[in-house]
Amino acid sequence: MSAPVSAIREPLITGGKTYHNITEDICGPTERTPTTAWVIAFIVAVAGLATYVFCVGWTIWVGIGSWNLNRTINWGWDITNFVWWVGIGHAGTLISAILLLFRQKWRTGVNRAAEAMTIFAVICAGQFPLIHMGRLWLGFFIFPYPNTRGPLWVNFNSPLLWDVFAISTYFTVSLLFWYTGLVPDFATVRDRAKGLRRKIYNSLSFGWTGSAKHWQRWESLSLVLAGLATPLVLSVHTIVSFDFATSVIPGWHTTIFPPYFVAGAIFSGFAMVQTLMVITRKVLHLEDYITVEHIDSMNKVILATGSIVGVAYLTELFIAWYSGYIYEQFAFYNRVMGPYFWSYIGMMSCNVISPQIFWSKKMRQSIFVTFVMSIFVNIGMWFERFVIIASTLARDYLPSSWSYYTPTWVEIGLFVGTLGLFSTLYLIFTRVAPVVAVAEVKSILKSAGDQYVGPEVARKHAEEAHHEAH
Template identity: 60%
Template sequence: MNSANPTSGHLDPEPLIAGNQTFRSVTERVCSIVEAKTPPIWFIAIGLAGSLAILLFGLIGYLVWEGIGIWGVNIPVGWGWAIVNFVFWVGIGHAGTLISAILFLFRQRWRTSINRFAEAMTLFAVICALIFPSIHVGRIWAAYWMFPVPNQMSMWPNFRSPLLWDVFAVSTYFTVSALFWYVGLIPDLATLRDRAKTKLRKIVFGLLSLGWRGGNRQWKHYELAYLLLAGLSTPLVLSVHSVVSTDFAVSILPGWHTTIFPPYFVAGAIFSGFAMVMTLGIIARRIFRLEDFITVKHLDKMSKIMLVTGMMVGYAYACEFFIAWYSGNIYEQFTFMNRAFGPYAWAYWIMVTCNVVVPQLFWFRKVRSSILALFAMSILVNIGMWFERFVIVASSLSRDFLPSSWDYYSPTIYDVGIFVGSFGLFLTLFLLFIRFLPMIAMSEVKGVLPQANPHYHQPAGTHGGSR
């Protein structure tokens, strides 16, 4: 544990939360975002995001009306942007679970500043992801066929199909993430309830906070529940994207069938998820003046995680390339040469640049402490990770074993519209979240303040109380 130790000289870790906060100032700072009058910029933002979300639903309506012919998919590329977007969005969610579960088990107390909104991001990303498998055949009235429900036609989904495993993996993931997020919210909801000035807020937060009183017994149970949920969520960090990777890897298609796919997809998911947490975190800390909570130190640590996971992804690219050559299998060899130098070479090199080259800048402390650079890099990483899935899907399908059926896949305006629209939905949900719920876990942040340490002594000459 990195509690302060007077003997450790300048190894003494810097406080996790800056600005000499007190318990009260933390509450004030975080609650004021939710309680103050809605800032105009929020209306502008949700107007934009909401319009895009409407675009998404409108286009889905058109898709259902017209059929998937409006997309660019055709033989041989029967899986286009829909699966790319699905994998992209599921991946984004993984940082939230890593932060809330694995970093909790690793006693990484800096996670408290970012876990709440990262977890919220997980939920919204999974919602966006779930749209794509539901619409991808254009017949949403048959979407329930994905579930193994008894029906009059005595049809069952193929239990050996990874697409069915996806349904279980992602729905479990969503359920557990939602529970975890909600359990974490309860003490903060109670704080909002206690501060509520209007009847409506009192009732709504009163219902949501489930009668939380903050008693010793409640905390004891709460912490045990939190630990157990963290333990249960930990395997999900690995399992969900591993299952997603099997969508490709169980096939016999060169470029898809390779044994490193499960851990490689997990690393990529955490990589892209952290990039998204960083993008949103940088914007949020700026707009809501949360620089004391999401400090440069937090961004620094997140950069390091991105550096590590980015290199894991790079390792997987290299490994695949080497084994394709080493296999002596001409189809494997062709697929990888085709990726790097074929018609999709542009996408491949965007992927390599954004995912392997750009993160190398994280080696430099200067970069890790420059908000502007981090912001730009986090967006580049997300672009790169989207392209990674695109490269996997399009390059392998467009040129498989039979050259006579080769084709070049291009998306249509509807593919683009639905993808852009999914960002609209994601941002709308996120904006609603930061407007109505505390985006920083107040109770957890208070737990990492120096005052929370039982051995804390107030420095001489200072007095507690709010700033």
């Protein structure tokens, strides 16, 4: 008998579901014809994707000169977008790996969609370093392959190259982890289907049978992959932060960057998960699986990481003053009072001040507040990267080369375009795969379903015991 963790803990699956209900509720949406809302959303997303393709084409055809970067500010929206997307891509693996190791049951309701989101966000992130090279078709130069130029190898001491390895490893491992979790669920979809659909899902399910030995190996594999992915997810944004921290630019050259970037990544990742979950649970009627408890838990993570980020911002300011180093002091004075002061205000208010609303349980459990806050955090984290990159570069050592930067329509189009790319992938995902991990939710039904656990059930048991005593 799988005993409940705590009798008074809120249930994670509501509606008194049976195993069959779970299958029906989660696999059902993939079997019905798409709703009008989905079709409209998909058209908008594909329009965004088309914008993206056009702007990439324009960048390649005209050259990087079609962007407004200059000698002083040589990283702008491109790298800001890259770091923003990579950060968003941290939540999925954090939810599925770290929460698996910590045995957090609420992970099962959201891990599938969060991991999918992670993979799509990393795809979007990967676009920017490639496009910003200018000569996209030579992108393969970043890999150390035997070549006819010596062979001349890449610089293994460069954090930019570490990034190549970190991002591509992260993408591969996340994909493997996600797909391995999907295989049993694809088998469930397969066994409900007929004809061509059955053939397709048979192929996707890799011939899964549900044998006891396979489940044992599957659990072992998931656990070890989680163990590997946990340090990996922490390493990725650490290495992204090295891109800045190992340079000698005041404002970038700080040892606080790795933990501060990782906290920020988790923060923005959870915000994006909230944005998507609030919509997904409503549209696909999954309120019984992605409950207010799940949203509450994720808001707690947002509050914690947002506050860590806030402490990091203040620490940076303090250390800049305390160091007595005038260039460092100027860099931070410039962030707060310089030409890009508005992005600093945007960052501080969206990332540090507004999430404090989540100290209130009522706010954490409000769907509307959660959705609005998740958008705020997404905007705030974009500003954070812009502050770090553009405002720092705008004022370098030589006042004669000080500069200002605003993006061209191509750069804006690229950013909006990746939102289209991301949405297109996510919308396709909701059509072809179960958006909640069916098998994993079934495995916690008896320890987290509302007919088995929760305050209601505890009260009922207490009453029964009371009656028996009399």
